[in-house]
Amino acid sequence: MEEGLRILPQILISGLVIGFLYAVVALGYTMVYGVLEFINFAHSEIFMFGAFIGFEVLMFLQKTSLLTTLPMVISLILTMLAAMIFSGALGWTVERLAYRPLRGAPRLVPLISAIGVSFFLQDAARIIWEALRGNWQLAVPPLYTGVLTMGPWQVAGAPLQLQVPYGAIVIMVSGLIMMFSLIWFVNKTKVGKAMRAVAQDRSTAALMGVNVDRIISTTFVIGGALGGAAGSLFAIRYTSITPYIGFILGVKAFTAAVFGGIGNLAGAVIGGLLLGIFEALGTAYLGPLTHGALKGPEYKDIFAFLILILVLVFKPAGLLGRTVGEKV
Amino acid sequence: MALLELENVQTSYGAIRALKGISLTVEQGEIVTLIGSNGAGKSTTLKTISGLLRPSAGEIRLGGQRIDQLPPHRVTELGIGHVPEGRRIFPRLTVAENLEMGAYTLSEKNAVADGIERSFKLFPRLRERAKQLGGTLSGGEQQMLAMARTLMMKPKILMMDEPSMGLAPILVEQIFEIIAQLNQTGVTILLVEQNALKALDVAHRGYVIQTGEIALDGPAAALRADPSVRLAYLGEI
Amino acid sequence: MNAIKKGLKSALSWPAHRFAQLLTAERTALVTALLVTVLASAYQVAAPASGLAILCTLGAALALSYAGIKPWLRVVLMTFLLLGVLPYAGTLNPGVSSLMIQMFIYIALALGLNLVVGFAGLLDLGYIAFFAGGAYVYSIFASSQAAKFLPWFAANAPQGLGGWWFWAALPLALLVAAFMGIALGLPVMRMRGDYLAIVTLGFGEVIQVIARNLDTPINITGGAPGIAPIQAPTLFGMDMGQPTSLYYIGLVFVVLTAIAMYRIEHSRVGRALAAMREDDIAARAMGVPLVKMKLLAFATGASFSGGMGMLFAVKQHFINPDTFGFMESIGILAMIILGGLGSIRGVIVGAAAVTLLRFQFLPDLSALSANWGLPSAIDLTKYQPLIFGLILIVMMIYRQDGLIPATRRKENIAALEGPLPVPAGGTGTSVAK
Numbered sequence A: 001m002e003e004g005l006r007i008l009p010q011i012l013i014s015g016l017v018i019g020f021l022y023a024v025v026a027l028g029y030t031m032v033y034g035v036l037e038f039i040n041f042a043h044s045e046i047f048m049f050g051a052f053i054g055f056e057v058l059m060f061l062q063k064t065s066l067l068t069t070l071p072m073v074i075s076l077i078l079t080m081l082a083a084m085i086f087s088g089a090l091g092w093t094v095e096r097l098a099y100r101p102l103r104g105a106p107r108l109v110p111l112i113s114a115i116g117v118s119f120f121l122q123d124a125a126r127i128i129w130e131a132l133r134g135n136w137q138l139a140v141p142p143l144y145t146g147v148l149t150m151g152p153w154q155v156a157g158a159p160l161q162l163q164v165p166y167g168a169i170v171i172m173v174s175g176l177i178m179m180f181s182l183i184w185f186v187n188k189t190k191v192g193k194a195m196r197a198v199a200q201d202r203s204t205a206a207l208m209g210v211n212v213d214r215i216i217s218t219t220f221v222i223g224g225a226l227g228g229a230a231g232s233l234f235a236i237r238y239t240s241i242t243p244y245i246g247f248i249l250g251v252k253a254f255t256a257a258v259f260g261g262i263g264n265l266a267g268a269v270i271g272g273l274l275l276g277i278f279e280a281l282g283t284a285y286l287g288p289l290t291h292g293a294l295k296g297p298e299y300k301d302i303f304a305f306l307i308l309i310l311v312l313v314f315k316p317a318g319l320l321g322r323t324v325g326e327k328v
Numbered sequence B: 001m002a003l004l005e006l007e008n009v010q011t012s013y014g015a016i017r018a019l020k021g022i023s024l025t026v027e028q029g030e031i032v033t034l035i036g037s038n039g040a041g042k043s044t045t046l047k048t049i050s051g052l053l054r055p056s057a058g059e060i061r062l063g064g065q066r067i068d069q070l071p072p073h074r075v076t077e078l079g080i081g082h083v084p085e086g087r088r089i090f091p092r093l094t095v096a097e098n099l100e101m102g103a104y105t106l107s108e109k110n111a112v113a114d115g116i117e118r119s120f121k122l123f124p125r126l127r128e129r130a131k132q133l134g135g136t137l138s139g140g141e142q143q144m145l146a147m148a149r150t151l152m153m154k155p156k157i158l159m160m161d162e163p164s165m166g167l168a169p170i171l172v173e174q175i176f177e178i179i180a181q182l183n184q185t186g187v188t189i190l191l192v193e194q195n196a197l198k199a200l201d202v203a204h205r206g207y208v209i210q211t212g213e214i215a216l217d218g219p220a221a222a223l224r225a226d227p228s229v230r231l232a233y234l235g236e237i
Numbered sequence C: 001m002n003a004i005k006k007g008l009k010s011a012l013s014w015p016a017h018r019f020a021q022l023l024t025a026e027r028t029a030l031v032t033a034l035l036v037t038v039l040a041s042a043y044q045v046a047a048p049a050s051g052l053a054i055l056c057t058l059g060a061a062l063a064l065s066y067a068g069i070k071p072w073l074r075v076v077l078m079t080f081l082l083l084g085v086l087p088y089a090g091t092l093n094p095g096v097s098s099l100m101i102q103m104f105i106y107i108a109l110a111l112g113l114n115l116v117v118g119f120a121g122l123l124d125l126g127y128i129a130f131f132a133g134g135a136y137v138y139s140i141f142a143s144s145q146a147a148k149f150l151p152w153f154a155a156n157a158p159q160g161l162g163g164w165w166f167w168a169a170l171p172l173a174l175l176v177a178a179f180m181g182i183a184l185g186l187p188v189m190r191m192r193g194d195y196l197a198i199v200t201l202g203f204g205e206v207i208q209v210i211a212r213n214l215d216t217p218i219n220i221t222g223g224a225p226g227i228a229p230i231q232a233p234t235l236f237g238m239d240m241g242q243p244t245s246l247y248y249i250g251l252v253f254v255v256l257t258a259i260a261m262y263r264i265e266h267s268r269v270g271r272a273l274a275a276m277r278e279d280d281i282a283a284r285a286m287g288v289p290l291v292k293m294k295l296l297a298f299a300t301g302a303s304f305s306g307g308m309g310m311l312f313a314v315k316q317h318f319i320n321p322d323t324f325g326f327m328e329s330i331g332i333l334a335m336i337i338l339g340g341l342g343s344i345r346g347v348i349v350g351a352a353a354v355t356l357l358r359f360q361f362l363p364d365l366s367a368l369s370a371n372w373g374l375p376s377a378i379d380l381t382k383y384q385p386l387i388f389g390l391i392l393i394v395m396m397i398y399r400q401d402g403l404i405p406a407t408r409r410k411e412n413i414a415a416l417e418g419p420l421p422v423p424a425g426g427t428g429t430s431v432a433k
């Protein structure tokens, strides 16, 4: 028990870090759902491509040995920027080719198309990087690999030390910046307001002179860029990527969006952070609680699904949401 | 040349032919009313003009320019303001944000601030509610907001779909007063109304639409006196 | 780009009934039917391992199903192809039988999923979980696995229960899968279609995770390595585990499934589901107990999946959690989307086509490309996810009703879920059409 409590701060930190990733990816799901009432199933693959683009940039920086000469922040910004641009463009393209022709079709039609896009992109990444690098499981060049050690403090008569990887700090800081920028953008700018108007009443927004198609495209670009940024951060922090990193993380991020109340930006953030923390707690304590009978890490992915089902059954509107069926 | 012209416009919802060839004109500075019973095609006519629906045949011209193949945001940019049936306030934007949306097409720096000031002068009630969410307004306040919102874009022609629907008699009076007042300041108006009596009182000319066709048209006073109109739409014998 | 688009569109919009009409004129039909049967049989026997020959034989069977000949003759010719030619080709080359068993499994799975997605309008993305359920129920007791956690088995049946167990396990597998279907169905049935899809996906993942990790604290599933070897069924003392004999079991399963589907479609439940798809509210008003009907379809579909899981375990001789991934669920979805949601014939054709592609043509092509010394990145057998994805996208954009649309209702997929909700008082979705 004592020992369990002592590792708690460390667990909370790692949960918070993955939670920030969930949150940033969840923003992409929730924006698109808010505007189109549609689960952009391919968003997880847009995230994954962000990781691979980030990887390529870091490889380039490493090859030109800029990685060691440039300040780390510059490398970080370059990596994230490239990933955001690529993933934003990918989001735009996917909407144009696979979703827009299905606008107005029954709800499940674009969803099936989106599942198709997801599989297509996943395999495309595998093919591309297998051809490019001979392997689809890639080790990411190191950036922000150090660890910040805090403490030790004397707690309850024993020293307590906290270890926070720099990569984790990078995720939290850039996550916060992106979240607040997005919330500011959607609430304060003209395009952001148009986005909310389109989400609430598409044809009336058109009557106000809003080019609905362009706003929808913008939504996909922004959502995609956020996904790409999250992907590159994932690559930096977890240093190993495959084309399959998006799938489970995507479902979890979607869970986070539903948890917080789909269509609600703040909800996505809160949902992501809570989910990350729950998952970390479950992973760490399931083993000890069952006296080793059940292995926590192995059942890690189940927690998110349990939360998803519980939320949908007992509080489908989510923590901050309105009743299901209403939009943003 | 008329400001707005419809020539033999036909519109369908799938297999349902809602408009079977509508022709009408609205001159600069006029109030024209379009009356008809439920399901006659009044809203469909307005939606077709504003580009929400695309006609299968016929032409729509604004100041001589074809607009019938344009998407709604382009039609709005060209100067047609459409206050839709049922107000359609953005429920989770504030009153001020709703008004801002009305000025979406305007690029001048002060367009929003000036427009909001004008709106508040016209509808003082809205000033108190500026920060409130649109969805929390009363029906009458929503109607005011809907009109103010569309007026923000300074339309060449203002189309209103049943502005008096569901309002208390005193508010109905007020709305029609404002319509007349707006017209006096030079706004051209195409008014769709169930309340044919009031509409014909305020309008210069009128059209009677019946199952997707224009059945009758003429000066408002003449329609007001027409026995068939009196029987069918005014409830008078 | 545009030319390609157009070409695709016209290629995908051929009317299936045109082909049918060709064969309906009485006398030509008879001659054609016989000719097609004979030619296909000859080709199949001459080149048993050729994918093209199997394609021709199955094409002949499809043509017969359309042919305007006497029903008894149709049955005779089809029987000849399915019970004569193909099994014979299987004795010449066991690969044919293996492929056909695989195809039977997928056809039955696709028919079962079609009941859920096509008939009931519920997008189930975790369909493979029920398949896994059936496979494990059989395999645990048809191998040394049961002995690892049940003392009785360790003492009395260390290698499993023997060939009879298959037949006893069959109803059990159906029941277990149906029970899983109800357990999942109860909470999700009232959810909106897209949420239901994600939750069923999650369910599929959960089942896979459980299968992978239930080797501790007691070893029930065999963990990540799975269970092997799995005993074959016996029938009247005969070993049915060889592809050539398993072929018949598979065929019987498929025929029974297809008949069941046909009966369901034309039953009260089927008509209620159809009514519900056409008009949810009207159906409810007419007294159709929607949730109950959907749940029934969901559980029935699941039980078909469970039954097929058993056959799969027998065919493979081993199972492990990796065989029951999300990709399999999507593969089956691609089959029914390709063939035509709600169309029994379409679903059979879709399943057969995708199976042929996966297990015959892609391996053939990749063997060919390896012969030419092309790099393994171009190994086409690995391209399945890409192909499934493309099938889903292209069909949704160009031919939502599938290659062989359901005949009863044209707007089949359009009825899956109502159109996007239209904001009160107007046509929200008609913007700039």
Ligand SMILES: Nc1ncnc2c1ncn2[C@@H]1O[C@H](COP(=O)(O)OP(=O)(O)OP(=O)(O)O)[C@@H](O)[C@H]1O
Binding pocket: B013, B016, B018, B036, B037, B038, B039, B040, B041, B042, B043, B044, B045, B085, B194, C426, C427
């Ligand atoms: N989205 C739609 N789909 C199918 N038919 C529609 C649709 N909208 C309107 N209609 C039909 O078109 C016809 C004209 O409808 P419209 O809304 O223009 O009538 P209206 O004159 O505005 O009636 P009201 O006074 O009740 O508002 C009606 O028969 C209506 O049923």
Ligand SMILES: [Mg+2]
Binding pocket: B042, B043, B044, B085, B161
């Ligand atoms: Mg109307």
